[in-house]
Amino acid sequence: MKKLKQAGIACTLLLLLVMGSSWGFLVHRTTHQLAVYELPNEVQGFFYRHLDYLVKNAPRPDTRRNEDSTEATKHFIDIEYYGKDAENTMPATWDAAVAKYTKDSLLKYGHLPYVIVDMKAKLTHAFATANEDSILFYAADLGHYIGDANVPLHTSINYDGQLSNQKGLHALWESMIPEIEIEQFNLYGNHTATYLANPTAAVWKAIRRSYALVPDVFAKELEVSKQFTEAQKFRIQMRKGKEVKYYTTEFAKAYAASLHNTINEQLVNTSNMIADFWYTCWVDGGKPNMDKVFNTSLTQAETERLKAETESYQKNTLIKDGYLISKKKEQ
Numbered sequence: 001m002k003k004l005k006q007a008g009i010a011c012t013l014l015l016l017l018v019m020g021s022s023w024g025f026l027v028h029r030t031t032h033q034l035a036v037y038e039l040p041n042e043v044q045g046f047f048y049r050h051l052d053y054l055v056k057n058a059p060r061p062d063t064r065r066n067e068d069s070t071e072a073t074k075h076f077i078d079i080e081y082y083g084k085d086a087e088n089t090m091p092a093t094w095d096a097a098v099a100k101y102t103k104d105s106l107l108k109y110g111h112l113p114y115v116i117v118d119m120k121a122k123l124t125h126a127f128a129t130a131n132e133d134s135i136l137f138y139a140a141d142l143g144h145y146i147g148d149a150n151v152p153l154h155t156s157i158n159y160d161g162q163l164s165n166q167k168g169l170h171a172l173w174e175s176m177i178p179e180i181e182i183e184q185f186n187l188y189g190n191h192t193a194t195y196l197a198n199p200t201a202a203v204w205k206a207i208r209r210s211y212a213l214v215p216d217v218f219a220k221e222l223e224v225s226k227q228f229t230e231a232q233k234f235r236i237q238m239r240k241g242k243e244v245k246y247y248t249t250e251f252a253k254a255y256a257a258s259l260h261n262t263i264n265e266q267l268v269n270t271s272n273m274i275a276d277f278w279y280t281c282w283v284d285g286g287k288p289n290m291d292k293v294f295n296t297s298l299t300q301a302e303t304e305r306l307k308a309e310t311e312s313y314q315k316n317t318l319i320k321d322g323y324l325i326s327k328k329k330e331q
Contacts, residue, residue, distance in 0.1 A: 024175030025058075027175075027326075030267065032054045034271035036054070038272065039279060045297060049298065055326060059144065094117070109157070119145055127286065127288055139278055150267075151174050152213040153217065156211070172247050173263065186261075187318055
């Protein structure tokens, strides 16, 4: 009975996630929350006061794809299309990239790095003009795109294994495995938000790190597949009147084990990078006094709760202690 229940849960998760999004809603929301714990006091109170908003809206750019035809290619970059060693040689600025590849090509094959740089500029402006609504809006969106940059398959033209007979790999790596394994992840990265003197370089560093992981993402799936029969590797589900194959929980766990800590590490890299960008935008926006401008000085109760959550975060017991918002049923 327990196995049947677990299988049912896994099927439900897959139905929700396989057609979904970068990192899945769980990880996008988790990384936004973790980033808040890494911020310095000057901005942490403001972000903590709005933690629920940031976590809730972390997946918003994905849901926006349903109504905005220009949204989809903001979430990835097909490195291979742009030529050999493109991850090291692509222009740093949007205008230079347009001049080299044309705008149409960038909009077709993905322009994620340039979107992050643009979001960074918008969040910086929001801080400079003390626009609270814009700060929150762009902070949530910026964090989302940063998360996308840390997903290997968001950097490859073979984004779902569709070119190598490994279709479905995308959701397996970024959604199914985190849903199954997150309670075993180490969510504490021992990182404090750091000012980025060259944010663009930080973006491309993340892209290169993700792209370097791509070969292993495919190779490990093939390697683990040798240990499973077709029936053990996939389960069949009806979706919109059609039979669709999904990876089994058993295969997902074996594949995750073969990747070691890669997915966990990329999750932590994401939260670290979000914290760095939020802090950098605040600095570049003139370091406005957040408590004074927005009256976000924490109450004693909020201060105590933040302290308790931070201690739980440092001990990697956020889930056990019930503090990880993305694991609460209402999310």
